[in-house]
Amino acid sequence: MTQFCDGSVPAVTNTRDAEYPRVNPDGSVTFRLDAATAQTVAVQPGGGDNGLGVGPYPMQRDDEGLWTVTIPPAVPGFHYYWLLVDGVAVNDPNSLTYFGYNRPTSGIWVPEKDVDWYGPLDVPHGVVRCQWYRSDVTGKWRQIRVYTPPDYDTSGDRRYPVLYLQHGSGEDQTGWTTQGRADLILDNLIAKGQCEPLIMVNECGYAEPPGQEPLARPSFAGQPNEAAMAAYMVERAKRLDTGFGAVVVQDLIPFIDANYRTIADRDHRAMAGLSMGGFQTLQITMTNLDLFAYIGAFSGGPWGAIDLDTLYDGAMADAVAFNERVKLLWMGAGTAEARQLSRLETIQDALLERGIAHVAFISQGTAHEWLTWMRHLHDFAPRLFR
Amino acid sequence: MTQFCDGSVPAVTNTRDAEYPRVNPDGSVTFRLDAATAQTVAVQPGGGDNGLGVGPYPMQRDDEGLWTVTIPPAVPGFHYYWLLVDGVAVNDPNSLTYFGYNRPTSGIWVPEKDVDWYGPLDVPHGVVRCQWYRSDVTGKWRQIRVYTPPDYDTSGDRRYPVLYLQHGSGEDQTGWTTQGRADLILDNLIAKGQCEPLIMVNECGYAEPPGQEPLARPSFAGQPNEAAMAAYMVERAKRLDTGFGAVVVQDLIPFIDANYRTIADRDHRAMAGLSMGGFQTLQITMTNLDLFAYIGAFSGGPWGAIDLDTLYDGAMADAVAFNERVKLLWMGAGTAEARQLSRLETIQDALLERGIAHVAFISQGTAHEWLTWMRHLHDFAPRLFR
Numbered sequence: 001m002t003q004f005c006d007g008s009v010p011a012v013t014n015t016r017d018a019e020y021p022r023v024n025p026d027g028s029v030t031f032r033l034d035a036a037t038a039q040t041v042a043v044q045p046g047g048g049d050n051g052l053g054v055g056p057y058p059m060q061r062d063d064e065g066l067w068t069v070t071i072p073p074a075v076p077g078f079h080y081y082w083l084l085v086d087g088v089a090v091n092d093p094n095s096l097t098y099f100g101y102n103r104p105t106s107g108i109w110v111p112e113k114d115v116d117w118y119g120p121l122d123v124p125h126g127v128v129r130c131q132w133y134r135s136d137v138t139g140k141w142r143q144i145r146v147y148t149p150p151d152y153d154t155s156g157d158r159r160y161p162v163l164y165l166q167h168g169s170g171e172d173q174t175g176w177t178t179q180g181r182a183d184l185i186l187d188n189l190i191a192k193g194q195c196e197p198l199i200m201v202n203e204c205g206y207a208e209p210p211g212q213e214p215l216a217r218p219s220f221a222g223q224p225n226e227a228a229m230a231a232y233m234v235e236r237a238k239r240l241d242t243g244f245g246a247v248v249v250q251d252l253i254p255f256i257d258a259n260y261r262t263i264a265d266r267d268h269r270a271m272a273g274l275s276m277g278g279f280q281t282l283q284i285t286m287t288n289l290d291l292f293a294y295i296g297a298f299s300g301g302p303w304g305a306i307d308l309d310t311l312y313d314g315a316m317a318d319a320v321a322f323n324e325r326v327k328l329l330w331m332g333a334g335t336a337e338a339r340q341l342s343r344l345e346t347i348q349d350a351l352l353e354r355g356i357a358h359v360a361f362i363s364q365g366t367a368h369e370w371l372t373w374m375r376h377l378h379d380f381a382p383r384l385f386r
Numbered sequence: 387m388t389q390f391c392d393g394s395v396p397a398v399t400n401t402r403d404a405e406y407p408r409v410n411p412d413g414s415v416t417f418r419l420d421a422a423t424a425q426t427v428a429v430q431p432g433g434g435d436n437g438l439g440v441g442p443y444p445m446q447r448d449d450e451g452l453w454t455v456t457i458p459p460a461v462p463g464f465h466y467y468w469l470l471v472d473g474v475a476v477n478d479p480n481s482l483t484y485f486g487y488n489r490p491t492s493g494i495w496v497p498e499k500d501v502d503w504y505g506p507l508d509v510p511h512g513v514v515r516c517q518w519y520r521s522d523v524t525g526k527w528r529q530i531r532v533y534t535p536p537d538y539d540t541s542g543d544r545r546y547p548v549l550y551l552q553h554g555s556g557e558d559q560t561g562w563t564t565q566g567r568a569d570l571i572l573d574n575l576i577a578k579g580q581c582e583p584l585i586m587v588n589e590c591g592y593a594e595p596p597g598q599e600p601l602a603r604p605s606f607a608g609q610p611n612e613a614a615m616a617a618y619m620v621e622r623a624k625r626l627d628t629g630f631g632a633v634v635v636q637d638l639i640p641f642i643d644a645n646y647r648t649i650a651d652r653d654h655r656a657m658a659g660l661s662m663g664g665f666q667t668l669q670i671t672m673t674n675l676d677l678f679a680y681i682g683a684f685s686g687g688p689w690g691a692i693d694l695d696t697l698y699d700g701a702m703a704d705a706v707a708f709n710e711r712v713k714l715l716w717m718g719a720g721t722a723e724a725r726q727l728s729r730l731e732t733i734q735d736a737l738l739e740r741g742i743a744h745v746a747f748i749s750q751g752t753a754h755e756w757l758t759w760m761r762h763l764h765d766f767a768p769r770l771f772r
Contacts, residue, residue: 090474131511
């Protein structure tokens, strides 16, 4: 991997030895594709404006068939993108792929300057376990990822609290430990004594009972259809109690408590999630407060009007009782995601009026993307189990 | 996922809910791409003839911009492929990606009939751990995958033998537990009592000492350049002792023995690998027989002429001594990979003439691809540590 004289470096999200895309010192990014037979090539950022700008950015062809473009300085963080080859959205062969948009998708990491809280540092590291388990709810084997803290294998009979942490729409159980670097964030917090050693579990937030067809998803394209996605989310909510919610309560928690050295009570169990995962988290935890005492919604929450008397079967109707029972209700957004920021303010107004204790966290300068949620985890995790 | 009236089913290697590619009852495969703006689209199998035939297979466009082709019945197993969109090799957005050809690459699984030894079955499952560890040889953090058998977390102080199992050229530490389903193969063998419960370690076979630039690899294209790849392999061999070989001996084995409940002696340590990984395995084990007693080369071995008096510093020069020391020397190939089959015969002739005990295994009908190596593991693993 080469640093050029101009100070540019290959992105850490590149494939082995790929020199492009390169991140330039000013945060601009240079993309390149070897495609002599293509008529047009462009860079298409994921999701409207995810920090790479809106695009598409047409690339220029040189005499040897190399197409190149440098796009304006990007917001730091992880950004999904595609290349449009003669108008067809495809992954960049120079990028590793990350599960988003319901499929492996190119991504680029634009680093923040002078920040190392998500690096692989010289500290003790936990382990991320990829594990099959049987779900009675779906009648199928499912794959989860389980982070165990650095001392898990050497601490004898010591038992640990558990954080169930969920991805967003179109992603899966791999998101938090690839795009989100959650294992490294926790390693670093634990090494500094800023976070209780904990077990983190990442499931895949899609689940159907036997015989139920998966919901038809909005069709895939360079620019996702926001209205269709919203309608899809509403329909998902209706199915949550018998789908993924049932998997968490009936299959996942019992499996984790049976197979890991957990402290298997509500005071040592947290759930959080980003975007769709935040939406799921609030619905699952609020309707199962006998199971969870710590709740986090990262850029995600209830859709529609907020009526605390009826929302989640009235879980928050009695503020005094709720505040006594729930040790942490944490919500966040980024300043560059207008819709989620506005939703957060609406919810917060309702909570303040009712007197519901909560933490609200705003990530400066970041949009509906992973750096927002990494910062959320970095603030949320130290508040757990203390 | 829908079975159509024609009996076709979506490939298990597809992304979530993708209906194409579909495997038909006769083993032929139907590919489809939504690409209204493309001028030509074709299916390009990986690596010349990997079981999908040589290709490329031009796809036909319908009025709505869907491109489709059905290719002839394929050899069962896992096959890499790309789509050529106006001549540019890209991944199929309907396929999951698998690390091969030095990057995430589309792959399709064409199932064998009436075979379940690599399925997720209703048996106890082990865990695949993704783990960071620090390499002194490279001066960098590296990521490994470690399979622990189903009873590992509940067996108290029980200690286990270790199999170090390596991927092929252009792949990485994820290959054996994604493309290769090694965890499921071992789960199933262990459940039947046909294999000793063991720990399996998968490293990434690329490593350079600090300051050494990675070898320039043959350029990527739909059809890889075989001659350039061969020259590249020869150069890699020269660097093995100070590169990946040093990582295994100086960094990896000590890390595993310090962090897992291993039986840390040569009689309980095996190494095997496929293709480039077999080539590496033979060189690393034969020159470190104080560390390894079980050796497997899956479709990979020494290049050039075979002279047992000098090969691997003469490790096999004295057959009696070698046979006493090495408990298993196992080599395999597939009938549809002519070059490796011929190499295997050459080596076997030399071993037979010298009187070196060994096992040779031929996979019927399979080429230089994963089903060959999955069958190799399925035969190899039960012979270990007994």
